[in-house]
Amino acid sequence: MPTPDARERILETATRLFDRHGVHAVGMQEIIDECGCGKNLLYSRFASKDDLVVAYLRRRVEDWEQLVADAREAAGTPAAQLVELVREAGVRATAPGARGCPLRNTVVEFPGREHPAHRVSADHFARVRTQLRELARATSAAEPDRLADRILLIIDGLYAHGPIFGEDAAKAAVEFAEDVVRAATAG
Amino acid sequence: MPTPDARERILETATRLFDRHGVHAVGMQEIIDECGCGKNLLYSRFASKDDLVVAYLRRRVEDWEQLVADAREAAGTPAAQLVELVREAGVRATAPGARGCPLRNTVVEFPGREHPAHRVSADHFARVRTQLRELARATSAAEPDRLADRILLIIDGLYAHGPIFGEDAAKAAVEFAEDVVRAATAG
DNA sequence: GTCTATACTTTGATAGAC
DNA sequence: GTCTATCAAAGTATAGAC
Numbered sequence A, B: 001m002p003t004p005d006a007r008e009r010i011l012e013t014a015t016r017l018f019d020r021h022g023v024h025a026v027g028m029q030e031i032i033d034e035c036g037c038g039k040n041l042l043y044s045r046f047a048s049k050d051d052l053v054v055a056y057l058r059r060r061v062e063d064w065e066q067l068v069a070d071a072r073e074a075a076g077t078p079a080a081q082l083v084e085l086v087r088e089a090g091v092r093a094t095a096p097g098a099r100g101c102p103l104r105n106t107v108v109e110f111p112g113r114e115h116p117a118h119r120v121s122a123d124h125f126a127r128v129r130t131q132l133r134e135l136a137r138a139t140s141a142a143e144p145d146r147l148a149d150r151i152l153l154i155i156d157g158l159y160a161h162g163p164i165f166g167e168d169a170a171k172a173a174v175e176f177a178e179d180v181v182r183a184a185t186a187g
Numbered sequence C: 001g002t003c004t005a006t007a008c009t010t011t012g013a014t015a016g017a018c
Numbered sequence D: 001g002t003c004t005a006t007c008a009a010a011g012t013a014t015a016g017a018c
Helices: A006-023 A028-035 A041-044 A049-073 A078-093 A102-108 A116-137 A143-166 A167-185 B006-021 B029-033 B039-045 B047-076 B080-093 B102-109 B116-137 B144-163 B167-185
Strands: none
Touching: A006 A041, A006 A049, A006 B102, A028 A041, A028 A049, A028 B080, A041 B144, A049 A078, A049 A102, A049 A116, A049 B039, A078 A116, A078 A143, A078 A167, A078 B006, A102 A116, A102 B102, A116 A143, A143 A167, A143 B116, A143 B144, A143 B167, A167 B144, A167 B167, B006 B047, B029 B039, B029 B047, B047 B080, B047 B102, B047 B116, B080 B116, B080 B144, B080 B167, B102 B116, B102 B144, B116 B144, B144 B167
């Protein structure tokens, strides 16, 4: 009977390595060594590296969903929730060893539109845009789509230069988001 | 007698391929085939792939300097120049086949801080921040550094999701920048 | 029977020799 | 310019431990 948590252990190890070094830079052998499992076990749970990468990305997509759920719970109004999203994204973007948005990075590492890893990420971004627009429509903003797209732009920018400029960038982004939400919902 | 423009031809080919497919995804052989040069010629002009990548990045840095120069010429006031920067960045970010900011992408592809390709890009981003702050200080903004960082955030966000959302994203980013500059220089 | 460990094959890369 | 050395990676097969 197969150990039920083997898959989870492997995926956890791979996630850590992929996040830190990028997908291309991490070999299957490295994951096996780090995880302490046999090669057979890994390939019994993930048929190929592509499969493992897709599982890694799905986990990161789930993380985003959790981030949205947290933001919804942490803030009372939809307007405050939009700001909270930026705050929570900033925490991730400036975490020690952070290397930008894992999903965005994977799109860069797999430019081919037909590649499964590319598709998972691209689908995610389309969904996020919709999510933010729905949230913005629940505010009093006269042009909610515009507000949502601006928040998304801030989040994307934060992920991109957070790892370089650090926590100051995160704080500045939150203040920026507050101003943007305030301006959009004023009057 | 060595052909003087051989280096240029090779670098041009490499630039096109690196931009489109990413550095890791392009082999030296691919560059040689595409360029029609011999392997010896390439390695006589660039000692290693790293050297070629660094030359590619320096070219992209020069491109940014040109973009800044163009923006300075195209717009009259420093405030308008900041907006113009966003507009010109948007053109690049949403060009057909664009894949985000080449310099940012290379940081992702070479996470090692000691890697020459990483260093060229990281130095560039520090410089850009300084550049924008100097430009913002020439406006009437009460807090020019904050304005500059916000414009930078918009540019970074635009490069990140321009390739996915297209020209609408570029137009929205320009309007966003206009609003931000207007708000910062008002009063 | 499930896992670990290792040897092997194939492929594709950089780089250098001639 | 072709040919080759070297190396690393993905994936497969095999041998052995509990």
